[in-house]
Amino acid sequence: MQSVDALDILMNLKNTRPYYQPIISADSHNIYGYEVLGRIKTEQGVKSLGSFFHDSHVPNEYKREVDEHLVKIALEEFLSHNQDAALFLNINPNIIMEDTGERFVRMLSSYQDQGLRLDQIVIEITEHEYRGDISRLAHLIRYLQTLGIKIALDDVAKGSSNLDRIGILEPDLFKIDIHSLNYNEKTISHHGVLYSLSHLARKIGADLIFQGIETVHQLHDSLRQHGRYFQGYFLAGPERSFLPVDHFKDRFREAVHQFILHERTKIQRRYNLANELNNRIHLALKETKKQTNLDNWMVAIAHQISDCCFRIYICDQDGFQQTSNGVLQKDKWVLHSEYKGKNWSWRPYFMENIFRMNDEQKGILSDIYSDIETGELIRTFSYPLNTRLYLFMDLPHSFLYEHDIIAW
Incomplete structure (x- = not known):
């Protein structure tokens, strides 16, 4: 104009x-x-x-x-x-x-x-x-x-x-x-x-x-x-006159009701996925014999969940990584030992999630975020192996898209 x-x-x-x-x-x-x-x-x-x-x-x-x-x-x-x-x-x-x-x-x-x-x-x-x-x-x-x-x-x-x-x-x-x-x-x-x-x-x-x-x-x-x-303008554009205070009440309430229904569905999908992953890790641990070598134990677990995870590692309660990074490359789990010993306690919500896992005795699905290395939108599922060790598995964008939980 x-x-x-x-x-x-x-x-x-x-x-x-x-x-x-x-x-x-x-x-x-x-x-x-x-x-x-x-x-x-x-x-x-x-x-x-x-x-x-x-x-x-x-x-x-x-x-x-x-x-x-x-x-x-x-x-x-x-x-x-x-x-x-x-x-x-x-x-x-x-x-x-x-x-x-x-x-x-x-x-x-x-x-x-x-x-x-x-x-x-x-x-x-x-x-x-x-x-x-x-x-x-x-x-x-x-x-x-x-x-x-x-x-x-x-x-x-x-x-x-x-x-x-x-x-x-x-x-x-x-x-x-x-x-x-x-x-x-x-x-x-x-x-x-x-x-x-x-x-x-x-x-x-x-x-x-x-x-x-x-x-x-x-x-x-x-x-x-x-x-x-x-x-x-979805609600109203500028006008010369004032309106009754409840002029938009019914229309706005209906829009909020639609939002609540949609959000409930999204939350339910996240809870369902978290429960599914909890059950799968629990079953994988039953079928996998614990080994003294944590890298070998981690890879054995990873083979049970290759369809939903592209990176896996184990940390202790203080955030120190106890294993290599296990990364899925061309259908094979490859170990990257340079990550062993790194500390991740500085990450948002790390210590709070450790406390929650100990208290609830189950895994936690993170919010969606952009992975530093791949640039993809991913989520991380963390699971308490015992009172000292915690499994972290990164879920790829394709898996999240398949389960329709890619939205924020």
Whole structure:
């Protein structure tokens, strides 16, 4: 869509209006709030002001004038409709830091006598667009939060977002574009970034908002990543009016029900596979005589499970590898002795899984991950041989695909 000239916008402020895009809550299935988006009416139709606000060549004073005009209209309409929802306002961090937020807070405070509660306001800031000292921005955020205003970091999985900087800012909400979830074998790092963001959000007490949702599958992906709030054209586009709080309740509930059914099926498949592997290892141990030479014992076990495993090894409870790596190559198990003695206790969940295996006396199927050596998506099944030794077998992508448990 062709952008509108900055001067044309300033000279036609009367034609600019705020539009409101609903944000839906996962826990209530109601409208949690609205994002305010600028639009201008032209002879060619209604156009977005997004390019105007993101154009680095447009002076900040122009942007501030248009933004304040839109925010004031939005606040007046918000209050006149007695909204109990949240109102999301996009704020350029470089502009608000010019006076450390004084002008913005003064404007909001002027509406408190008309019934505005500051805890209804959510400020959206794009962290990686900020060019100043991050500690000064963090100080302003703390001040705004003491007033009850919530802070949402926008596009945290895009641009040059830095987890350390995000951690310093400690926002109330992370806003993630759903298109960051479109990963495959070549873009698997996206999943790792999203997992890290989800983990960081949980640690600092922030919630996740997923935006740009255009299909039910994207909504399901967002739920799978532990999103709490959702926004996008699948639910509703920006409109000039507000909606009843439960407008999307039935539709959203049905979409969540479909997601739950799908996830239950996936979880059941994983449990079934874990039980199958437990039974197979248990049977293999019965049919295989334990040997003093652990490599020989491991290979004897490996021959019983060659159809589902491409790498196998044994570690002790402290993570030290007691055997070579057994690798299936052209239908033969080949030993790689250079791995013997290596320590794997630093791997995620290693010590926790050792404790679980001892406590539950059964094997554990890992999450899916990208194998360092092959680059394939694999899972690892670990099994307690006794109270000292633990068998680890890596399941290839082809086996996981066959059992339909390749998804995250």
